[in-house]
Amino acid sequence: FFFAVFYVRRTRRRLWHCGDVTFHCTSQGLCEQWIHVINEQLSLFTNRPKSLLVYINPYGGRRRGEHVYQQKVAPLLRRACISADVIVTKRANHARDHLTAEADLDKYDGVVCVGGDGMFSEILHGLIIRTQTDHGVDRDRADSELVPCSLRVGIIPAGSTDCICFTTVGTSDAVTSALHIIVGNSQPMDVCSVHHDNSFLRYSVSLLGYGFYGDVLGDSEKKRWLGPARYDLAGVKTFLNHKHYEGTISFLPAENKGTPRDKLRCRSGSCRHCLHSSQEMKPHKKKKFRGLDTSDGSHNWSVIHGKFIAINAASMSCACPRSPKGLSPSAHLADGTTDLILVRKCSHLDFFRHLLRHTNKNDQFDHSFVEVHRVREFHFQPRVRDLASAGDSGEDETSCFAATCTRRATRHHGTSHGRWTCDGEILPHTAIHVSVHGQLIRLFARGIEEEEEQQLGS
Numbered sequence: 001f002f003f004a005v006f007y008v009r010r011t012r013r014r015l016w017h018c019g020d021v022t023f024h025c026t027s028q029g030l031c032e033q034w035i036h037v038i039n040e041q042l043s044l045f046t047n048r049p050k051s052l053l054v055y056i057n058p059y060g061g062r063r064r065g066e067h068v069y070q071q072k073v074a075p076l077l078r079r080a081c082i083s084a085d086v087i088v089t090k091r092a093n094h095a096r097d098h099l100t101a102e103a104d105l106d107k108y109d110g111v112v113c114v115g116g117d118g119m120f121s122e123i124l125h126g127l128i129i130r131t132q133t134d135h136g137v138d139r140d141r142a143d144s145e146l147v148p149c150s151l152r153v154g155i156i157p158a159g160s161t162d163c164i165c166f167t168t169v170g171t172s173d174a175v176t177s178a179l180h181i182i183v184g185n186s187q188p189m190d191v192c193s194v195h196h197d198n199s200f201l202r203y204s205v206s207l208l209g210y211g212f213y214g215d216v217l218g219d220s221e222k223k224r225w226l227g228p229a230r231y232d233l234a235g236v237k238t239f240l241n242h243k244h245y246e247g248t249i250s251f252l253p254a255e256n257k258g259t260p261r262d263k264l265r266c267r268s269g270s271c272r273h274c275l276h277s278s279q280e281m282k283p284h285k286k287k288k289f290r291g292l293d294t295s296d297g298s299h300n301w302s303v304i305h306g307k308f309i310a311i312n313a314a315s316m317s318c319a320c321p322r323s324p325k326g327l328s329p330s331a332h333l334a335d336g337t338t339d340l341i342l343v344r345k346c347s348h349l350d351f352f353r354h355l356l357r358h359t360n361k362n363d364q365f366d367h368s369f370v371e372v373h374r375v376r377e378f379h380f381q382p383r384v385r386d387l388a389s390a391g392d393s394g395e396d397e398t399s400c401f402a403a404t405c406t407r408r409a410t411r412h413h414g415t416s417h418g419r420w421t422c423d424g425e426i427l428p429h430t431a432i433h434v435s436v437h438g439q440l441i442r443l444f445a446r447g448i449e450e451e452e453e454q455q456l457g458s
Ligand SMILES: Nc1ncnc2c1ncn2[C@@H]1O[C@H](COP(=O)(O)OP(=O)(O)OP(=O)(O)O)[C@@H](O)[C@H]1O
Pocket: 056, 057, 058, 059, 060, 061, 062, 088, 089, 090, 091, 092, 093, 094, 114, 115, 116, 117, 118, 119, 120, 122, 158, 159, 160, 161, 162, 424
């Protein structure tokens, strides 16, 4: 008589595998007794999900989402006695719309996203919008306090960019992610809301980038047929173009939250720093943005006017295999802040040196043309009139309207209008207001484990 116990086995590079041990007993009675006791102990782990809602993007990355789920994830869920309702999406925004309006969320303990960062963003929007609607929160008001989502989200990486999975699990591996879901890990995460003129645009959990990264993404979208290689090509092209943009950035600095250069790595949303933040986060009195005029008492706002090659807001380190430390190595996952990185106009060579530091261990902020601030809220106003429609209406820069505006801007200011990328999507406006909502969602993850920190540090 025998029974098997399945367990999580850690291997190199933060990968988790499913191991098993077979126990032999002298009698069936003893065997059943052991099984009963073990199951009883397992039932005490109330954090473990029993029922999941799974969305698969069949077209993400190399179009292997369904295969990855059926071959690697579903067998593990079955073994862990977790039931799963699976929806293979039929169009973009299918998952978001289903979550927002149709899904019976009371039936589930969590939502699983099989895809890349774009697919995760859909799930994120669906869950947040649904939660706010259910609680009667007005999303269009930039100063609304958002209600945290009760369901956790698991990410099974199957996209061409799996940055959020990499930053929160430490690797992009379907089996590892599935095991994090099964053991019921929970990691809180901040979410930024982005508004234009008091109308809601999008939510962001990783990178809001204006200038360089906005241009890279905008260009890569035109080259989708190239697959993941489009990002490299667009990156080189954007770098060679070396554009800068003029505007005013106003921000509310985060007090007592450390600095982006303090080298205190946040390996999980429950790091000491984030835990402390979660206590003081309760109903924190928001200081409402009052525009650029600081004479009315909004003296805590800092205002910077300048010419920028890039403005980035990193709400997490944004680590990925190419940049293991990420855009802001010390950004915290769940402290209610975002790291605002301003890269001022500089020479081609200087910008190259800055970019290069994303791939090695040197301090990428240690340049005279780079400054970085930890903030709770910020506002950007481009010098050039907000050409809201240029990106959104499908007008290409070569179109008559866009070309005229771009030429005019270039003639008068030496720059054209830039665009924001928000977690991989292009925003339709350049004048935006961003607020950080502390610990608005939770993932089935536990951050990058300590042992790995030593590896990275070595
Ligand atoms: N069935 C579908 N058909 C077409 N598009 C879809 C479908 N399901 C989801 N999408 C969209 O595909 C986009 C990309 O998905 P995903 O992030 O999974 O893959 P990706 O290869 O990493 O893409 P990207 O690099 O653009 O993030 C998402 O924005 C999502 O809205």
